[in-house]
Amino acid sequence: MTVFLLIFAVAAGFYMAWNIGANDCANAMGTVVGSGSVSLRKAIILAAIFEFAGAFLVGSSVADTIKGNIVPVESFASIQLFSLGMLAALLAASLWLNVATAMGQPVSTTHAIIGAVVGFAVLANGPGCVRWSQMGGIAASWVISPVVGALLAYLAYACVRRFVLNSRHPVFMARRAVPVAAGLVIFIMTMSVVFRGLPKLRLDMSLPQALLTSAAVAFVAGGAIWLNVRANRRHVLLKHRYAVIESWFGRLQLVTACYMAFAHGANDVANAIGPLAGAIEGLHKGTLTAKAPIPPWLLALGGLGIVMGLATYGYKVIESIGKRITEITPTRGFSAELGTATTVLVCSKLGLPISTTFVIVGAVMGVGMARGFAALDLRVIRKIFASWLVTIPISAVLSAILFQLLRVIAGR
Amino acid sequence: MMRRLDSLFGRSPFEPLVEHARKVHQCVEMVRPIADAVLASDGEKCRQLQHEMSKTEYEADLLKDKVREALPHRYFLPVDREDIANFLRQMDRIADDAEDFAVASTLRTLRVPQELHADFLALVDKVVQVSEALLNVAEHLGQLQKEAFAGPEAQEVTQKIRQVCFMEWESDKLSRKLARHYYGLDSIDPITLIILEKLSRALSGIADHAENVGKNLRLMIIRK
Numbered sequence: 001m002t003v004f005l006l007i008f009a010v011a012a013g014f015y016m017a018w019n020i021g022a023n024d025c026a027n028a029m030g031t032v033v034g035s036g037s038v039s040l041r042k043a044i045i046l047a048a049i050f051e052f053a054g055a056f057l058v059g060s061s062v063a064d065t066i067k068g069n070i071v072p073v074e075s076f077a078s079i080q081l082f083s084l085g086m087l088a089a090l091l092a093a094s095l096w097l098n099v100a101t102a103m104g105q106p107v108s109t110t111h112a113i114i115g116a117v118v119g120f121a122v123l124a125n126g127p128g129c130v131r132w133s134q135m136g137g138i139a140a141s142w143v144i145s146p147v148v149g150a151l152l153a154y155l156a157y158a159c160v161r162r163f164v165l166n167s168r169h170p171v172f173m174a175r176r177a178v179p180v181a182a183g184l185v186i187f188i189m190t191m192s193v194v195f196r197g198l199p200k201l202r203l204d205m206s207l208p209q210a211l212l213t214s215a216a217v218a219f220v221a222g223g224a225i226w227l228n229v230r231a232n233r234r235h236v237l238l239k240h241r242y243a244v245i246e247s248w249f250g251r252l253q254l255v256t257a258c259y260m261a262f263a264h265g266a267n268d269v270a271n272a273i274g275p276l277a278g279a280i281e282g283l284h285k286g287t288l289t290a291k292a293p294i295p296p297w298l299l300a301l302g303g304l305g306i307v308m309g310l311a312t313y314g315y316k317v318i319e320s321i322g323k324r325i326t327e328i329t330p331t332r333g334f335s336a337e338l339g340t341a342t343t344v345l346v347c348s349k350l351g352l353p354i355s356t357t358f359v360i361v362g363a364v365m366g367v368g369m370a371r372g373f374a375a376l377d378l379r380v381i382r383k384i385f386a387s388w389l390v391t392i393p394i395s396a397v398l399s400a401i402l403f404q405l406l407r408v409i410a411g412r
Numbered sequence: 413m414m415r416r417l418d419s420l421f422g423r424s425p426f427e428p429l430v431e432h433a434r435k436v437h438q439c440v441e442m443v444r445p446i447a448d449a450v451l452a453s454d455g456e457k458c459r460q461l462q463h464e465m466s467k468t469e470y471e472a473d474l475l476k477d478k479v480r481e482a483l484p485h486r487y488f489l490p491v492d493r494e495d496i497a498n499f500l501r502q503m504d505r506i507a508d509d510a511e512d513f514a515v516a517s518t519l520r521t522l523r524v525p526q527e528l529h530a531d532f533l534a535l536v537d538k539v540v541q542v543s544e545a546l547l548n549v550a551e552h553l554g555q556l557q558k559e560a561f562a563g564p565e566a567q568e569v570t571q572k573i574r575q576v577c578f579m580e581w582e583s584d585k586l587s588r589k590l591a592r593h594y595y596g597l598d599s600i601d602p603i604t605l606i607i608l609e610k611l612s613r614a615l616s617g618i619a620d621h622a623e624n625v626g627k628n629l630r631l632m633i634i635r636k
Contacts, residue, residue, distance in 0.1 A: 157560075165563040242559055327421045329558070364420060371490035371560045374424030378486045383419075 002080075005087065005410065006283050012090040013276030014305045019097045020109050020268050021309020023317070025051060027356055028260035030321030031333040037250035043257070044315050048307040050258045054265030054348075055273075055303035056296065057193045057203070061351040062267055063294045063302075066113065066274025069351075070138075071121040073282070075129035083282030084406045085124060085399075086275040089116035092399035093271070096391065106384060108355035111391045113271040114138065119396030120403035141352040142388075145343055146362025153339025153366030160331050161370065164245065171236050174248040175229050182255045183222025185338070189262055190214035192345050198296060249330035256337035263344035264356050265306060271353065273302040328364075332372045339363040358384065425482040425489070425496060426553045432475040433550035436503050439468050439510040440543040440618060446517050447536040450611070451529050455521035458514075465514035472507045476500060490561065491632040499632070502624040506543065509617035516610040524608070525600060531590040532611075538583040539615045545576045546622045549629060556633070566633050573626040580623040587616045 028050075029043040038046070067086075076082040093112040100107035121129055164173045195210035197203030205213065229248075236244045277294045328336070340356065340363040347354045361384060368376040442465050449457035479500055483493060524532070549572045552565065559565045594600060594608055 161560050161562045165559055167563075170563055238564075241564070242555070321418075325418045325421065361420065365488070368488050368490070371562075373421065373490065374426055374557050375422035375482075376488040377420055377422040378488055380420045 002283055005083070006280065009083070009087045009090070009276060009279040009283065010301070012087055012094065013272050013279075014301065016090050016094045016097075016109075016113070016272035016276075017269065017302045017305025018309035018312075019094050020271060021051070021306035021311075022313035023097065023101060023107075023309075024109060024264060024268060024356060025261065025306070025310040025314040026317035026321050027360055028257050028264055028337075029318045031325060031328045031337075032250075032253045032257040032330075033318055034321060034325055034328070035246075035250055035253065035330050035333060037247075037330060038254050038257075040315060040319060043318060044311060046254075046258050047261045047310055047314075047318075050261035051265035051306050051310065052300075052303035054262035054345075055269035055306060056265075056299045057197060057201075058262075058266035058345070058348055059269040059273065059299050059302065060198065060294045062270035062348050062353050063274040063277060063299070064270075065134075065138075065351040066117065066270050066353055067278040067294065069131065069134050070114065070117055071130055073278075075121075075125045077124075079282040080410070081124060081407070083279040084410060085120035085403050086117070086279040086282070088120050088403035088406050089113060089399045090272070090275050090279070092116040092119065092395050092402050096395045096398055100387075100391070105390075106357070106387045107391055108357055108388065109268055109271045110353050110355045111142075111388055112395045113275065114353060115392035115395035116399035117275065118392075119399035122396070123400035123403055138352060141347060141354050142358065145347055145352075145354040146358045146365075149339045149343040149359035149362035150366035150369070151339070152342055153336045153363035154370050155366075156338045157332065157335035157367045157370040157372050160249075160335060164331075171241055171244050171248075174245040175233060178229050178248055178252050179222045179226035181252050181334070181338070182225050183218040185255050185259045185341075186221045187214045187218035188342060188345065189259060190217045192266070192349055196349070199293070201296070246330045249334050253330045253334045253337065256334050256341060259341040260337050260344075263341040263348065265303060266348040267344050267354060267356060269299060269302040269306060272305060273298050274353075276302075327373055332367050335367050335370075335372070336360065336363040339366055355388075358388075422484075422487045423482050424554075424557065425479055425487075426557050428475065428479040428482050429496070429500065430550055430553050432472060432479055432500070433503060433547055435468065435472040435475050436507045436510075437543050437547040439465060439472060439507045440540055442468065443510055443513055443615070443618070444536055444540055446514055447533060450517045450522055451524055451532065453521055453523055455518070458517040458521075462514040462518045465511055469507045469511040472504070476504055490557065492635060495628055495632045495635065499625055499628040502621045502628060505621040506618050506625070509614045509621065512617070513611055513614035516607055516614060519607055519610075520603065522604055522607060523601070524604065525594075525597060527597070528590065528594055528608075531586070531593050535583065535586040535590055535612070535615055538579065538586050539619050542576060542579045542583055542619045542622045545572065545579060546625055549573055549576065549626060553629075561633050570630060570633060573630050576626040577623050580619045583619040584616065587612055 025047050029047045032038055033040055033043045073079065073082045093109070093116045096112050097107055097109060118130055118135070164170055164177055167173045191210055191214040194203050194205045194213050195207065197205070273294060277298055340359045343359050344354065344356050361380065365376060367373065442461060446458060446461045449461060483496060489496070549569055552569050555565055556569060590612060594605060
């Protein structure tokens with residue numbers, strides 16, 4: 001029975017990861033494919049690489065939170081019950097994701113899984129067992145992260161306007177911007193990997209070490225990109241100036257798209273692997289050490305699931321997005337993606353499971369506030385809030401039901 | 413979830429705004445043929461042209477409504493909604509003044525003294541020029557929005573707006589010259605004078621409102 005449940009759990013976790021890849025990956029690559037800066041094929045490959053890397057190298061903090069910090073295992077009558085609950089949560093979240101997507105409704109994988117985890121725990125042990133202070137912090141981050149995303153995106157686009165579009169030689173400044181911004185992105189990504197990273201891979205550096213390493217990597221990469229930019233420069237006619245600036249930012253947008261995929265992998269892999277880790281430890285070892293680190297092979301499994309989802313279904317979404325959203329030109333896409341990815345990555349390091357979609361909407365608003373878009377329909381915010389209000393209770397209830405079912409089947 | 417993101421972007425109000433500007437200039441372009449008909453004392457022609465003018469002004473009104481529809485309050489815009497509303501209002505007044513000119517020309521078959529013809533036509537031409545320059549500026553709205561109302565494009569447009577203001581000043585001078593001329597005449601039919609006054613006022617109105625449109629656009633660029 002235990003072996004069967006274990007296999008079932010791994011399958012459920014993989015399925016959840018697949019769902020994440022199928023639904024959410026388009027967030028990163030949609031606009032850069034749409035603006036024509038990169039082909040669909042290359043986008044899929046890059047997305048796969050970076051989603052996996054983000055999941056594997058940075059995903060553990062958030063996974064830890066979902067596994068052990070929302071619902072303490074001690075409150076359960078037996079470890080096996082805890083594991084069953086996590087399994088139920090995985091199934092419930094996946095189910096709701098599929099249903100909502102089929103109905104064309106917006107849905108956040110993060111909200112679904114957290115609602116599900118809270119759902120089965122409340123059914124089993126009553127509301128008192130949930131660590132509400134932790135939940136409060138998470139809920140606060142759901143509200144704060146889009147605001148931060150908006151702020152960063154606003155700053156990014158304001159800088160683009162001030163230092164590139166408004167400068168005396170916009171095309172020259174655009175060329176300059178590419179290695180600088182790329183270097184910044186690489187710096188942040190490297191920092192997220194090496195500062196308190198995976199101890200098993202010796203990526204657990206101290207702050208000064210991490211800063212130095214990241215700076216060095218960023219410098220080298222930025223330098224290489226600068227040389228490439230210089231080799232590709234051409235004299236530009238005044239009337240083509242705008243199109244040329246956008247094309248330079250198109251290359252930069254490729255960097256930020258990979259950055260987004262990385263950040264998304266880091267934050268969302270936990271939605272599948274957190275509960276799975278809890279379920280596996282409980283069923284397999286019979287004990288759960290709250291502080292036990294998530295084994296890298298589990299993170300790799302999650303990363304693989306995401307990549308599979310992207311490769312088998314997600315690419316269709318990428319294609320359809322790019323065709324429809326023409327307003328996000330490379331300068332704006334770059335700003336929004338920079339704001340989103342930085343926010344999501346920082347939250348991932350802090351162990352906060354947030355909804356990347358909320359942050360993206362916030363970032364787009366931020367760019368809008370910097371005069372980036374002709375018109376933004378604020379009604380969408382209402383729809384997204386509605387989806388949040390709907391997802392959490394539904395997945396909670398679903399999870400509770402499935403939990404009961406599993407208890408009956410497992411005879412507990 | 414990203415599929416939903418395209419509903420985040422609303423219809424741009426700037427395209428309909430440019431369409432409206434084009435239609436308004438169409439109205440102003442009709443002023444010259446009407447002026448010619450007035451000076452030729454061709455009452456029938458005046459009435460014909462006035463019909464066309466009213467029709468065109470009505471089409472402009474429809475386009476104005478289209479712009480207003482693209483401006484619901486739930487939209488977040490890169491410029492103040494007030495600025496767009498003022499821009500539209502002043503544009504609308506240009507069309508109204510052009511129609512007033514056309515209507516005034518049909519009140520009576522005028523016999524305008526020969527000495528006034530040159531000054532009158534000079535004023536008409538200058539006013540049509542102002543409107544052309546303004547249309548040129550308005551056409552840039554789309555590109556301006558793409559470049560976030562910043563950069564060399566915005567500077568070019570600001571330059572052109574300055575030119576529009578300068579030409580409006582020149583049209584003011586011409587209108588005063590014309591007025592001094594016809595008030596200075598020894599004998600002129602008083603009713604002709606009244607109607608000339610109406611025509612002149614309509615022409616100055618066109619130039620004035622064109623200048624205001626330019627100033628509103630400048631506000632859009634500068635503000636925020």
